[in-house]
Amino acid sequence: MSFLIAESLDDALAAIAAGARPIAGGTDLVVGARHGKEALPDELVAIDRIDQLAEIGPGPGGIRIGALVTHATLMTDPLVVAEFTALADAAALVGSPSTRHVGTLGGNVMNASPAMDTGAPLMVLGAVADLQSVGGSRSVPLDELWTGPGTTSAQADELLIGVTLSSAPQRSGSAYVRLEYRRAMEIAVVGAAAAVTLGDDGTIAAAEVALSAVAPTVLLVEGVGDALVGRDPESAASAAAGLAGEQASPISDLRASDSYRRHCVGVMAKRAVVAAARRAAGEDIAVPVNRSIGIGAA
């Protein structure tokens, strides 16, 4: 095994072009190797010291969140909390304080687990993945990046350097809600993110809903805009629940049966729309929604 600590993005891209796997916090790789899921790659390049990948700020086409931004930063960064609140909700629910400090957005996105908490928020916020290689760079919408559980359309020599999101118009809000059996150390059984813009009359002017852990990839619910626009938030939330339940194709496993998942993802979608609409209307619901309102409230 070879191990290189990259001092710069160029170093990292060169190593990746030569066949090394990038590693940031490394949690998933190390745990996976220990469980015999996949041996540690022969060549690793540590990218965790490339400071420019840990930044949040204006970039080409919107706000760039660097691949190395940790969940701990996402859940507290004022810009993320204000503009991309669903992403902060999700980051605050990931694992434990330590996994939130070590785990990065980039690692999450490239792991491409359909159960990842940050995936549905990124989807509803219209994030695109910024990939770079020694040969150049390109931006890919997330629904094109994620091709299946654990697989992406990125080339082997491409490094995710960040995601880019656009600020939403006035009177917009977003939220991520997930089903959890205990208040910490959970993995999404199902989850839902919603991004909502309200019209002047308080009805829905625009909306997106995406779901975790009910399909091979994070699922952007189709037809949400048409179905929700013009409705008041409560009836919009019910409509979103219906669509979510219809479009979900969950599996049965240890964590839940398919029918329970299908039911619960609707509940989560409903709650996400309600919370997003309340935020859009100016209400301050602390991050994460799961621990601010409802059964998980402190």
Add this chain to the structure above:
Amino acid sequence: MAITESPRFVRADGPDKVTGSGRYTADMNLTGQLVAKFRYADVASARITRLDVSAAKAMPGVFAVITDEDVPDVHYGSPVPDRTLFARDAVRYEGEVVAAVAAVDAATAQSAVDAIVVEYEALPIVADLEASMAEGSPLVHERWETYDVGDGTEQRPNVASFSSIEKGDVQAGLDQADHVVTSRYEADGTHAIPIEPRAVIAQWEGDKVTIWTSSQVPFDARNGVCETLQLSANRVRVIVPHLGGGFGGKCGFHFEAHVAALARATRRPVKLVFSRREEFLAPDRRRESMIIDITTGVRNDGTITARTGWVAVENGAYTADSAFFPQLSAMHVAGPYAIANVFIESSLVYTNHQPSGSVRAPTAPQACWASESHNDEVARAIGMDPVEFRRRNLVDEGIEGPSGQVYGDIGVRRCLEAAVEAAGYGDDLPADEAIGVAVGWWPSFPGPSGAYIKLDGDGSGQIITGAQECGTGSVMTLRQLAADELGMDAEDFQLVYQDTSAAPYDTGATGSQTLLNNGRAVVESAKEIAEQLRELAADQLEAAAADIVLAGGNAHVAGSPDKSVSIPELAGIAAGGELLIGKGSGTPPEYPSASATCVGDQGMAGWAGPQFSCHAIRIRLDRETGVVRVLDVFAAHDSGTIINPVGARGQVEGGIMMGIGQALTEGTRYGDDGRQQNPALLEYKLQTAADVPTIHTTFIEVPDPNAGPRGAKGVAEAPNVPTAAAIANAITKLIGRPVRQLPMTAERVWTTSNTGSEQGGES
């Protein structure tokens, strides 16, 4: 190191543990040490058709590969000698040890394990508790009829032990009833989950072996090594370094003999450290799954006229210490109620799953969950408040309980009243909240136990005890008992414990019995030294020994506190002559009699020092998802006199959190292949710090003259008993019908609530 002592009771081992300097077994290493790894069956039920270790043995760095052929031909297990150290001919659960490797490092050992060739012919997997008891069922042990069970009961297919409690005439009782309520409940198996995975190190010197092991019961572990490797007790020394929790999971004799056999074969020290996955799969101590059928006849005034019960307790593939579980579970199905007519039968049933064993109050949380849920069903059937229903039936002083035992002064009714009053039972609650109430009980376990105490020349003391500290602090509390006898401070004593060659016998950290039994031994030891000190002081002070009082670190003449000599001074005198050494053991309290007829009596019908408890628990339910959150637990416990209140509260709080896990999130899932599907902490969900409710604990201190020092009973297991039951009764209030399967997961609650399907059986 200057340790700032606090005015409160601080554990003697506390500084070791908060500084990281305390050594647990896995923290130790010996020169020349090899690493042990096991080859497990990895299938639930099969005949071994080929076992070839030659390739593994030939690997560089591999010092030994041993199997059944390399150890003495011993079937062990009490009372059912149904197992061998290594699989012989067949494997009966996935975690059964087929072979053991000792190699120069972990990677080499693992490679060797992988290189062992085992071929199997599949055998039927016995997993269903009811089906496996039927005539014609495949047998987990083919030659079961040849095993000597020795309890005089009729041998039935796959039934490892059986017991009944029979009293009065149940048919007549049912005939007198206004209502008869029948329920079925099913509980999944669970795990102890000490945070320390177990470790064992063995080293031979000449013909003697020293074993460092993370055992709760070092003498039991020693005896297991002696039995299986055919060694006398004085050639096997078991030492337990700091122990990272047990909860029963580290009771019994586990892998000490395997590691000792490897060390003997290699002439090297050998160390075994379990991974969390192994900790889930291999030990023969997990909490048993159960099926419980209960029928109760009740009159409209709330009087229980009769109760019948049928219980199947899962034994798993081998009989660990589970043989008494049938009668114990039957007692919990009956509960602490004055029932005239009782017929409860309970069977311990073999399956091709991991063996069951004494995990914190074995059978009780499940059986209490079933019987206390059932009691709420009975109360509903007659339209009576469930707390009032309990008031009308609970046992009390002078009243005969379900097994015919007549109780002395006990605090069960005071527990009920204290808990419901603290909880504000009956007050209005939000629509998504409810309070459930359950009453539990648990025996104390008198037994033999011993300790020595010595005072050295400077007056500082050592307690050398056979008792095992597993974290509860019960051994730590022994210092207080010795100090009080000798007029000294607890801090004047250090403890030497968990070394089978240094200290006399004790049962170990099992059955909540340390303070009960070893407390007696320590008090007796201290009395001997007190006698010596009084004699010495009498000489110094020119008074009669009988007039000497030991207090405040001094010996003084009664009535003349100024006429005194310090204990260190007396110890200094003794150091030049007859040394200050005390020994103690004493006679254990007697087990009370019980008048019920018990076929296959397992000694569990008459309880010494019975402990009582009531939990009133407020929950909130997320109706749309079935997720339950526990908000407040109001616990009242009669564990007799409480000697160490901080420690006792810690036991209650820990037991309750374990109970909440068992109620809501913890449960082993098995696949059709008979293998565990969730042997990892991500999918087997313990409660976290974020889930903690507010826990309000009240001790109803009723000293029990037939128990431990000052009337103390046990306290470690009892708090685990009624928690799940109280949560269940709260859930039922919110959704209108009981969830009949434990754990009451969110999905099970939601399903029960929304489809009317009462998983687990008909009401």
Add this chain to the structure above:
Amino acid sequence: MSESFDLEVNGVAYPVSVDQSRNLLSVIREEIGLTGTKEGCDDCECGACMVLLDGQPVNSCSYLAVQAQGRSITTVEGVMQGDEMHVLQRKLLEEGGVQCGFCTPGMIMSAHALLDRTANPTPEDVRIGLSGNLCRCTGYAKILAAVEHAAAELG
């Protein structure tokens, strides 16, 4: 392949030469010889292996040792202030927050990180801050109380 580098633990730079696949926990325990940090699971689920890496809590079981070079590691052995116990250690003992002690080092490290980043934590902050550390003995109540009291003493 083995790599040689300095690992800074509790202010001391230890030269180590370890295989690149080794996790930080095993190097701290086996190469450096500090066994206060425990292994309770092998997948970031129990928190017994918690150390601070540049002041932040990290599950050392799932972090490559080579990635820690150039960074500063604190283990439970580095928490004492000279001969004096850290207030967290003292409060854990006083409140009865220690039973078997196996989760204690990890708890102390998580609590340390929490108090470093949150001056006056709410009870909920403490619960969430310790939520990655499983304890089977105490039911957490006395640990939470100890950390709250420690925070109050630190002001």
